[in-house]
Amino acid sequence: xxxxxxxxxxxxxLVVDVVRFLDSCEDDEVDPDSAVKMMxxxxxxxxxxxxxxxxxxxxxxxxxAEAEQDPGRREFLENFPVxxxxxxx
Numbered sequence: 001x002x003x004x005x006x007x008x009x010x011x012x013x014l015v016v017d018v019v020r021f022l023d024s025c026e027d028d029e030v031d032p033d034s035a036v037k038m039m040x041x042x043x044x045x046x047x048x049x050x051x052x053x054x055x056x057x058x059x060x061x062x063x064x065a066e067a068e069q070d071p072g073r074r075e076f077l078e079n080f081p082v083x084x085x086x087x088x089x
Contacts, residue, residue: 012060020076023058043084054086066083 019042023036049057058081065077081087 008056009060009064012057013064015046016061016064016077016080017073018042020073023056025087043086046084046086058086 009070016038019039022030025035046057061077061080065074068074068077082089
């Protein structure tokens with residue numbers, strides 16, 4: 001994929017939305033232990049990206065947050081890099 005590939009922001013947004021769902025769902029919707037395991041898995045995989053790809057992912061997240069109209073999703077996008085262990089506070 002290239003920097004201009006329109007699939008990159010779509011997939012990045014999807015990853016964030018899945019993690020947001022798992023983070024916010026009730027215990028009767030998804031087993032809490034399973035949700036935590038999946039979110040940790042996502043963080044681990046993203047953490048394994050080569051530095052240039054991780055930086056591209058972070059840039060896409062920042063672009064998505066800037067364009068987001070929903071305040072809740074915008075805040076989640078902005079906090080995702082730290083919460084996901086991709087950057088330090």
